[in-house]
Amino acid sequence: MSTQEPIPVHASDLAAQPNDSQETVIQVQDIHKIYDLGETQVHALRGVSLQIRRGEFVAIMGASGSGKSTFMNILGCLDKPSSGRYLLEETNVAQLDKKQLAAIRNRKIGFVFQGFNLLARTTALENTELPTLYARIDKVERRRRALEALKMVGLGERTDHFPSQLSGGQQQRVAIARALVNRPSILLADEPTGNLDSRTSVELMEIFQSLNDRGLTIILVTHEHDIAEFAKRSIVFRDGKIRRDEPIANRAVAREVLKTLPVLED
Numbered sequence: 001m002s003t004q005e006p007i008p009v010h011a012s013d014l015a016a017q018p019n020d021s022q023e024t025v026i027q028v029q030d031i032h033k034i035y036d037l038g039e040t041q042v043h044a045l046r047g048v049s050l051q052i053r054r055g056e057f058v059a060i061m062g063a064s065g066s067g068k069s070t071f072m073n074i075l076g077c078l079d080k081p082s083s084g085r086y087l088l089e090e091t092n093v094a095q096l097d098k099k100q101l102a103a104i105r106n107r108k109i110g111f112v113f114q115g116f117n118l119l120a121r122t123t124a125l126e127n128t129e130l131p132t133l134y135a136r137i138d139k140v141e142r143r144r145r146a147l148e149a150l151k152m153v154g155l156g157e158r159t160d161h162f163p164s165q166l167s168g169g170q171q172q173r174v175a176i177a178r179a180l181v182n183r184p185s186i187l188l189a190d191e192p193t194g195n196l197d198s199r200t201s202v203e204l205m206e207i208f209q210s211l212n213d214r215g216l217t218i219i220l221v222t223h224e225h226d227i228a229e230f231a232k233r234s235i236v237f238r239d240g241k242i243r244r245d246e247p248i249a250n251r252a253v254a255r256e257v258l259k260t261l262p263v264l265e266d
């Protein structure tokens, strides 16, 4: 059953995101990542350089094992490159220790994964609120922000539901709300539609496009071409290198595509 609420489009819902297309949010220079497995080493990234400006919507594609997740984990400050430079806004991430990495991650990055990674015995609202526990804000304000984030993904009515009471698409929307609650500069999503049927995937892309329209910078890993078409720029990885990097010419509009897809009844 699809209980789609309209996606709110009030600019005030989202933290003020200056939408100056000249402003560089991510600057990566000659990044290498070598996983040391004792006996062997895996050279997962072999000299990756790129820039991403505020307000971009980038799709990252490439075969399995080409280094996409390794790259996303570095962008998301979950891991550090073995060598090379990574500037996130003004911060040189390569110089940070673990604690500083966690702090910058919590403040600047929202992460959405393929498995929704929600806490099972915790409501949608509480799941969304979790990342705010590390920010120094009071309880009332935390709750207000969590509700605001849930409304942004069209889930304002289901705040007291547990994950098991929500469909896959709704769970992924809670995960997006949770990723947005600290008002990050960048949303990173690694195969977020990997567990979803095609209509639900496009519904998710509608949310991504609406967030991007409001200025949020989004980087999305997908192996599905029709999902990548909703982005503005596509980057293809191969063997740990960028193989192609180009604007998407005929960008698909999720709202329009949804009109052509049947609503499945179950």
Ligand code: ADP
Residues within 6 Å of the ligand: 035, 037, 042, 043, 044, 062, 063, 064, 065, 066, 067, 068, 069, 070, 071
């Ligand atoms: P993708 O997301 O494109 O499938 P990954 O970034 O997951 O690619 O993997 C790139 C390469 O690095 C692969 O050869 C993979 O086996 C290896 N790899 C990824 N993560 C680890 C890890 N934690 N330890 C060792 N090798 C890894």
Ligand code: MG
Residues within 6 Å of the ligand: 068, 069, 070
């Ligand atoms: Mg991967």
